[in-house]
Amino acid sequence: MKCIKKLVALTLAAVLALTMLTACGGTPAEPLTQPDINKGKEIAAALNEARVAAGKKEVPFDEEYSVKLTEYANAYTNWQFAWRAYDQDQTAENKATLDAAKRKYDEVSKELPSGVSKGKMLKVNVAAFDNVKANGRNYFAGTDKNGNYYPLATQEGNMCAVTVITKEDLTFAIVFVGTK
Missing domain, CATH: 3.40.33.10 (CAP)
Known part of the structure; x- marks a missing residue:
């Protein structure tokens, strides 16, 4: 019985968390x-x-x-800072961050x-x-x-x-x- 209560509580917590994330259209942006x-x-x-x-x-x-x-300006500066970080330390993680920031900037530029x-x-x-x-x-x-x-x-x-x-x-x- 205790195991079932824990499972139900865990399931409820997961459903509530998922509801909170999707209520606003997804995870919050930066x-x-x-x-x-x-x-x-x-x-x-x-x-x-x-x-x-x-x-x-x-x-x-x-x-x-x-x-x-503001959204455009933020996307541009985030891309510039990601580029600066990658320029200083060319790791795979910094490259992935740079690529994601550039994609966001390109997306915002079109809209x-x-x-x-x-x-x-x-x-x-x-x-x-x-x-x-x-x-x-x-x-x-x-x-x-x-x-x-x-x-x-x-x-x-x-x-x-x-x-x-x-x-x-x-x-x-x-x-x-x-x-x-």
């Missing part, structure tokens, strides 16, 4: 690092200064879309939030942005290696979104200009 909205607004303001200097209209900052870009089209996206190291700003310049007011004005300053669109996340020693921004 928690997202939440975006720094204030820093995103600061970066968007610098972008708009450069746009006005380039003869383009300002694009309003879209906070809702900025938050939606960016809808409702925005014809956009251009830029990945920005926030330390570089802050350094340029500290020297009295605008990060977005330069030219690329071909002499073309910085791409987001001339990108067609009517909105911008910026998600800024921090992971370990890297604060990273995804800046997007597009049409909503």
Whole structure:
């Protein structure tokens, strides 16, 4: 009888655990690092200064879309950190982690939030942005290696979104200009 009670209790525990895992659609994903909205607004303001200097209209900052870009930004930084770990220690475990992170990034890249089209996206190291700003310049007011004005300053669109996340020693921004 004791054996049957233990078996029933164990079965119930397993069913409850399975129910908890499947109730939300599966095992929980890695928690997202939440975006720094204030820093995103600061970066968007610098972008708009450069746009006005380039003869383009300002694009309003879209906070809702900025938050939606968080999953993309997290997938990108996780992939970069996995690549860094593999570069430093090329073990099979690190390679598997790198491959999984790259697959996740590729998956998320294909499923960016809808409702925005014809956009251009830029990945920005926030330390570089802050350094340029500290020297009295605008990060977005330069030219690329071909002499073309910085791409987001001339990108067609009517909105911008910026998600800024921090992971370990890297604060990273995804800046997007597009049409909503």
